[in-house]
Amino acid sequence: MDGVGSDEPAQRPAQVNRSALSGPAELVQARDVYGGVHFHGDVASQERPQQLPGDVRGFVNRVDELRTLNRLLTEGDQSVDVSLWVITGTAGVGKTSVALRWAHSVRSRFPDGQLYANLRGYDPGEPAQPDQILDRFLRALGVPPSAVPADLDDRAALYRSRLAGRRVLVLLDNAASARQVRPLLPGTDRCLVVVTSRNMLSGLTTRDGGRRLTLRILTEDDAVTLLRDTTAPYRSGDDPAELTELARLCARLPLALRIAAERAASRPFMPLGELIQDLRDESALWDALTAEEDEESDAVRAVFAWSYRALNPTAARLFRLLGLHPGPDFSAPAAAALTGVPLPQVRQPLA
Numbered sequence: 580m581d582g583v584g585s586d587e588p589a590q591r592p593a594q595v596n597r598s599a600l601s602g603p604a605e606l607v608q609a610r611d612v613y614g615g616v617h618f619h620g621d622v623a624s625q626e627r628p629q630q631l632p633g634d635v636r637g638f639v640n641r642v643d644e645l646r647t648l649n650r651l652l653t654e655g656d657q658s659v660d661v662s663l664w665v666i667t668g669t670a671g672v673g674k675t676s677v678a679l680r681w682a683h684s685v686r687s688r689f690p691d692g693q694l695y696a697n698l699r700g701y702d703p704g705e706p707a708q709p710d711q712i713l714d715r716f717l718r719a720l721g722v723p724p725s726a727v728p729a730d731l732d733d734r735a736a737l738y739r740s741r742l743a744g745r746r747v748l749v750l751l752d753n754a755a756s757a758r759q760v761r762p763l764l765p766g767t768d769r770c771l772v773v774v775t776s777r778n779m780l781s782g783l784t785t786r787d788g789g790r791r792l793t794l795r796i797l798t799e800d801d802a803v804t805l806l807r808d809t810t811a812p813y814r815s816g817d818d819p820a821e822l823t824e825l826a827r828l829c830a831r832l833p834l835a836l837r838i839a840a841e842r843a844a845s846r847p848f849m850p851l852g853e854l855i856q857d858l859r860d861e862s863a864l865w866d867a868l869t870a871e872e873d874e875e876s877d878a879v880r881a882v883f884a885w886s887y888r889a890l891n892p893t894a895a896r897l898f899r900l901l902g903l904h905p906g907p908d909f910s911a912p913a914a915a916a917l918t919g920v921p922l923p924q925v926r927q928p929l930a
Contacts, residue, residue: 626721630695631750634683635676637808637837640801647792648681651771652688661790662768665783666775668794670701670882671834674775675752677794682750682773689771691745694719696763700755701777701885709762712751713738716763731762739766746770755889757782777886779930802826802836809840813847821851828858829868835879838868894928 651661666674686693696712699705713734717727720741728734742765754760754776760783764772774783783789797805803822810817825843829835843854857867868879890898900917901909915925 626719627690627692628694628716628719628747629692630719631682631686631693632679632695635680637805638676638680639797639805639808639833641673641677641680641794644677644792644794645681645684649685651790652685661788662771663764663783663787663789664771664773665780665789665791666773666794667777667779667791669796669832670777670886671832671879672794672796673833674777674794676833678750678752678773678775682748686748689746689748691747692719693748693750695750695752697752698754698759700753700759701882701889702753703885706755706759709759710734712763717741735762738763742770743767744769749773751775754778754780756780757787761787777889796831797826797833797836799823799826799831802829802831805833805836806840806843809837810844813844817843817851821855824855825851825858828855828864832879834882835868838879842867891928897925897928 648664651664666678668674682693694716696707696715698707698712710731713731714727717734717738718724720738722737722741728737744767747765747770749763749765749770749772751760751763751772751774754774756778757780760772760774760780764787774780774789779791780789784791796802803819803826806822806826807817825839826836829839839854839858843849843851854867857863865878865880887895887898897914897918901914903917904913911925911929912922914929915922918925918928
């Protein structure tokens, strides 16, 4: 029979070691390949992270601030007027709440995903490092853990490459410094970064082209509305004048107002005057504004203490001396007199 015992090799398929690429591939290595090889798109590029925490409940007003943030979005779909917003304000003023409320309202404008990180700039421990955040972001964007570079600059470069041509919203909460934020900035105007911080982060506005939105304390009407809305399901008949006094004693700060409202709501038969009396007593005020579970992140004492610890020695000394001033308002010359230094030298620690 023909072919029996022949040394000729058996006939192989015609497509030995041939491949047909129908999509992009970074690397293909093969020995013997039979048939066509088809890559149907880059799977990693299809990752659409949805990392935003839940929206804020019981949100009150901030209409002007939300309207200001909305102005940066263009009507088209190609870019944003501003690619970096810095939301600043004192501890407990509601920076995270405003950022989250706005981010949820515009998330549809960023169809390629939303990234979120708490940079822990004012936590009792060490702030989060940019390389740690980049590792998390790159994995969320589809980069395998083994492919994440070890070097910070390399991670930042790969991060920018992953976001190039995509429309992603990045929310960086509780930043301590511009240096902590800068490696996390995309290199495209299709993305938008929102940063919250108790610091002004002037470097992000002067060097990186960011815009600053400074949150003030709530108006008296909004503060009373927050108290009323939070306590209404549990209490009735509270004197409007007492609610106004309670708002004043909480300095109209959302964090303090929510804690005081929760304390009143959890004691529906307690006269509101008792809580007001506790807040009038400076020795009991801090305890009155601590959450029931005693969580540090929900205690007014804690958030201000962490801010104080972050001050440099000169600013911390000035802060202590200002407690000797007899009134709630003071001028720069008065601060200079308290510290015993020339006026030009007191302006920076005041800031």
